[in-house]
Amino acid sequence: MTDPNLSSTDLMRSETIPPPRHELQAPENSPTNPTGKWGRFALICVPYVWLLLFFLVPFVIVAKISLSEAAVSIPPYLPVIDWGRGLLGLWEAAQRWSLDNYIWLTEDDLYWRAYVSSLQIAFISTLLTLLVGFPLAYGMARAPRSWQPTLVMMVILPFWTSFLIRVYAWIGILKTDGLLNQALITIGVINEPLVILNTSIAVYIGIIYSYLPFMVLPLYSSLEKLDTTLIEAAEDLGCPPWKTFWRVTVPLAMPGVIAGCFLVFIPAVGEFVIPDLLGGSSTLMIGKTLWVEFFSNRDWPVASAVAIVLLVLLVIPILLFQRHETRRNEGDV
Numbered sequence: 001m002t003d004p005n006l007s008s009t010d011l012m013r014s015e016t017i018p019p020p021r022h023e024l025q026a027p028e029n030s031p032t033n034p035t036g037k038w039g040r041f042a043l044i045c046v047p048y049v050w051l052l053l054f055f056l057v058p059f060v061i062v063a064k065i066s067l068s069e070a071a072v073s074i075p076p077y078l079p080v081i082d083w084g085r086g087l088l089g090l091w092e093a094a095q096r097w098s099l100d101n102y103i104w105l106t107e108d109d110l111y112w113r114a115y116v117s118s119l120q121i122a123f124i125s126t127l128l129t130l131l132v133g134f135p136l137a138y139g140m141a142r143a144p145r146s147w148q149p150t151l152v153m154m155v156i157l158p159f160w161t162s163f164l165i166r167v168y169a170w171i172g173i174l175k176t177d178g179l180l181n182q183a184l185i186t187i188g189v190i191n192e193p194l195v196i197l198n199t200s201i202a203v204y205i206g207i208i209y210s211y212l213p214f215m216v217l218p219l220y221s222s223l224e225k226l227d228t229t230l231i232e233a234a235e236d237l238g239c240p241p242w243k244t245f246w247r248v249t250v251p252l253a254m255p256g257v258i259a260g261c262f263l264v265f266i267p268a269v270g271e272f273v274i275p276d277l278l279g280g281s282s283t284l285m286i287g288k289t290l291w292v293e294f295f296s297n298r299d300w301p302v303a304s305a306v307a308i309v310l311l312v313l314l315v316i317p318i319l320l321f322q323r324h325e326t327r328r329n330e331g332d333v
Helices: 008-016 037-066 083-096 100-107 109-142 148-160 163-174 179-186 200-224 228-236 241-252 254-269 273-282 286-296 300-332
Strands: none
Touching: 037 300, 100 109, 100 300, 109 148, 109 200, 109 254, 109 286, 109 300, 148 200, 163 179, 163 200, 163 273, 200 254, 200 273, 228 241, 241 254, 254 300, 273 286, 286 300
């Protein structure tokens, strides 16, 4: 029955209101709803399968070689495991496993000096790359929106050229009769050519130039999302520009700083091409030592042990840092 107290306008309004509609849901695990049980399982499995094939399997192979003995054969080491004998062959191989190759690394000072030198060069190069890359990334983030895609393209433009060609180009720039010395002599800055090539300075220049985009891009990603109202609030409260930068900008850009440092430091530790071409024989880095053991000495077991130790030196600090960040985030929550 109709309420007599309702006016004609209310009746017309109530008649025009459409009944509620129930939205149709896509069936589970359909192309439009890939978040079903099997869809989630497939999404989770893809990265794990990738890590299994391209990280864990090669790591196990290298670890197996590091526990074997060198031999004059092809490949140049004695097989550790005879897979034809099944579990019995695996048990016999486990009894023959030896850590002599790892002990040899501690007895010969060449290896630990190479590790220390590599860590030192990588740390200084990362610090210098950060000092050069932060102003570049900050300028890109503060540039007009229409300019930013062009600036990003200019940063990644060197990747369009071969890495080896770019390193060879620095030889022509840094050698005694190269472009740099000729330019400095022409403008009267120096009277004699500077010896830059085949020194540590050339290695630092090559690493900074080669890995600068890996530092700039994460920094730009963090600085581009920076809330400028926080900077304006600090200025309104009388904070000096340098203090605003140190207390506001740097903490908010810290995720990009950490990501950029990791992207530069990790490959710089094992760098081989740059120290070999620009540093010469006087530069000692673990990448060159690893290459000599593999291809000159053909001592694959020792070279594999060198690679395993290098991987442990790089992975353990990253895991500890991630664990610290996880605990800090849990504490903040």
